[in-house]
Ligand SMILES: Nc1ncnc2c1ncn2[C@@H]1O[C@H](COP(=O)(O)OP(=O)(O)OP(=O)(O)O)[C@@H](O)[C@H]1O
């Protein structure tokens with residue numbers, strides 16, 4: 336009897352002691368030490384294998400698997416149990432997102448096997464993930480586990496509609512790649528940009544047929560890319576148009592700052608480090624070249640669009656160059672294939688003005704419109720940016736806004752008109768200037784304005800289906816002739 340009581344008492348004491356130990360372990364956090372020792376002990380009885388997933392390959396090109404693992408790990412609930420996790424605000428209000436910190440370990444389970452990932456970094460600062468897996472499990476799960484990561488990260492990517500704006504950085508050691516990104520949420524779309532509806536639609540359909548053209552480009556043995564030149568005075572919407580293109584295509588944007596590019600070969604490396612489904616833009620090209628504020632040459636820039644090297648870069652991309660005028664640039668440099676579509680961005684005409692008044696002031700018609708029209712007809716003009724600013728500043732009173740616009744057109748706009756007339760003396764007429772440009776292009780594409788097309792040119796037209804965009808500021812009409820639809 337006594338023995339029985341002793342045993343019960345012992346059991347109670349043991350249970351109570353265990354309970355106390357557990358409370359102490361959990362309250363003091365010592366449980367983590369115990370878990371660590373346990374893990375170490377188990378480790379001594381298992382043979383592990385390690386797999387490293389570096390962020391870049393030896394050519395400093397992005398390793399797609401790294402980004403997939405990154406997306407996958409950050410979606411795991413076990414990230415909360417990592418020793419150290421970063422907290423960031425998310426896109427939605429009050430949303431907090433968790434991101435692994437450097438050198439932290441996150442564990443995962445797949446088909447009953449436990450694996451862990453270390454968010455590591457080499458001595459030279461290159462980031463990587465290291466997968467630790469038991470040798471016994473490796474044969475059984477590794478390939479299906481990696482496949483699982485692919486599937487999950489692809490699903491996550493499809494759900495994540497956020498576009499990115501990449502900027503090149505002046506990274507001396509170049510170990511961590513040359514691009515840094517921020518979310519791209521520019522509100523500009525083709526709907527809110529003031530531009531000829533006809534031209535807008537033609538650009539949209541050109542982009543749409545580009546998107547569908549993968550097989551067509553492959554069949555021709557061409558890289559799946561298309562390049563645009565946007566030219567016109569400051570404030571006429573060139574950069575906004577790039578944003579509208581990216582939003583329309585759902586593409587990321589790579590904005591190349593030429594002042595941070597060391598030379599032509601550095602530019603090629605930058606191209607190699609871009610992803611597909613992107614708009615690569617070089618803004619104000621003529622300014623860089625005329626002020627010599629870049630070490631890159633024009634041929635370096637344009638070769639970058641059509642050289643053999645471009646076939647090594649990611650597919651499905653749009654290249655865009657913006658400049659104020661093409662006069663300083665050798666036409667050979669802008670030949671089709673290098674630059675497929677040229678679009679002129681003129682100063683405001685009455686039609687564009689009415690679009691701006693509708694967008695910015697919500698005014699479709701107004702008694703002052705006839706006066707504004709008269710001023711435009713007399714040759715005065717301003718950029719959409721200038722007119723837009725006046726409208727925004729006076730948006731509470733459309734009448735006041737229109738009076739400001741009239742006043743500005745009569746003062747600043749008149750001077751612009753004089754400049755226009757000077758241009759008229761130099762090249763015949765402004766209309767002639769723009770048509771001369773497009774005829775240069777049609778000459779290239781269509782065998783010259785004179786009519787007779789050489790067989791080579793006809794072949795060329797069949798192959799490339801280029802756009803011929805004529806613009807005339809005076810008539811405000813654009814003639815986009817599609818010779819053949821892509822794809
Ligand atoms: N065609 C347009 N339609 C609507 N808004 C416009 C248009 N053009 C310019 N704007 C407005 O003017 C501002 C400047 O435009 P943007 O930066 O696109 O001009 P840009 O041609 O790139 O000028 P720059 O040559 O100086 O870089 C933007 O805020 C934009 O909203």
Ligand SMILES: [Mg+2]
Pocket residue numbers: 573574575618657
């Ligand atoms: Mg711009």
